[in-house]
Amino acid sequence: MxxxxxxxxxxxxxxxxxxxxxxxxxxAGAPGIAAAQPDIAQPGIARPGSGAVVVGPGTGYVTLxxxxxxxxxxxxxxxxxxxxxxxxxxxGHCIARxxxxxxxxxxxxxxxxxxxxxxxxxxxxxxxxxxxxxAPTASLGGVTVTALGTxxxxxxxxxxxxxxxxxxxxxxEVRSNGDPVSDALALWGDSGGPLVRGTDLLGIVSRxxxxxxxxxxxxxxxxxxxxxxxGDPGHGFVPVS
Numbered sequence: 001m002x003x004x005x006x007x008x009x010x011x012x013x014x015x016x017x018x019x020x021x022x023x024x025x026x027x028a029g030a031p032g033i034a035a036a037q038p039d040i041a042q043p044g045i046a047r048p049g050s051g052a053v054v055v056g057p058g059t060g061y062v063t064l065x066x067x068x069x070x071x072x073x074x075x076x077x078x079x080x081x082x083x084x085x086x087x088x089x090x091x092g093h094c095i096a097r098x099x100x101x102x103x104x105x106x107x108x109x110x111x112x113x114x115x116x117x118x119x120x121x122x123x124x125x126x127x128x129x130x131x132x133x134x135a136p137t138a139s140l141g142g143v144t145v146t147a148l149g150t151x152x153x154x155x156x157x158x159x160x161x162x163x164x165x166x167x168x169x170x171x172x173e174v175r176s177n178g179d180p181v182s183d184a185l186a187l188w189g190d191s192g193g194p195l196v197r198g199t200d201l202l203g204i205v206s207r208x209x210x211x212x213x214x215x216x217x218x219x220x221x222x223x224x225x226x227x228x229x230x231g232d233p234g235h236g237f238v239p240v241s
Contacts, residue, residue, distance in 0.1 A: 088126065159185075175217075
């Protein structure tokens with residue numbers, strides 16, 4: 001059960017349906033954790049005068065493909081890999097296969113801003129972005145990612161995604177594979193969005209920990225980046241600052 005669906009206006013839903021976008025089920029949340037105002041600062045919208053699309057933590061995107069292949073999810077962060085490629089990290093279940101065109105969810109009719117790349121581990125993936133089409137940013141909606149880190153129980157954290165904007169909570173537990181579990185609210189469309197402690201990226205929105213309405217499992221970033229093969233897009237990823 002994933003969190004790869006976004007709530008959006010009917011006109012956009014029609015565009016996504018024509019593109020064959022998957023609507024995946026799943027919900028996670030935390031009673032008593034209030035959602036912040038949806039102040040995502042116009043991610044996915046072309047920067048005036050440049051034609052480039054602003055992409056950063058929580059920016060919504062759509063992968064295009066035949067019926068049953070496309071998805072709508074969120075970016076965890078944007079950075080450079082060790083080959084100098086511009087990369088966005090996200091959830092693995094948001095990438096049906098490598099080589100699919102990616103467009104901003106806020107404007108799915110525009111030219112692609114990148115293509116899906118490899119997946120790593122249980123639920124981690126990367127998207128290779130077009131530097132001529134993307135204006136990368138480290139900060140959106142009050143969330144900033146400039147480094148990578150490892151979660152510990154009790155850490156105060158926040159997440160951002162196109163489904164529920166910015167929400168905060170704590171790390172309730174860290175599983176044996178390093179995946180943090182947090183009560184920071186996450187819903188449909190947030191899949192791939194970042195979990196941060198300060199400005200450290202700890203995890204990526206993955207799936208509910210148990211029943212819908214409970215805490216969310218976030219895929220640990222560092223061990224999954226380490227699993228990418230040398231030469232693969234995303235290997236040696238470092239967030240923009």
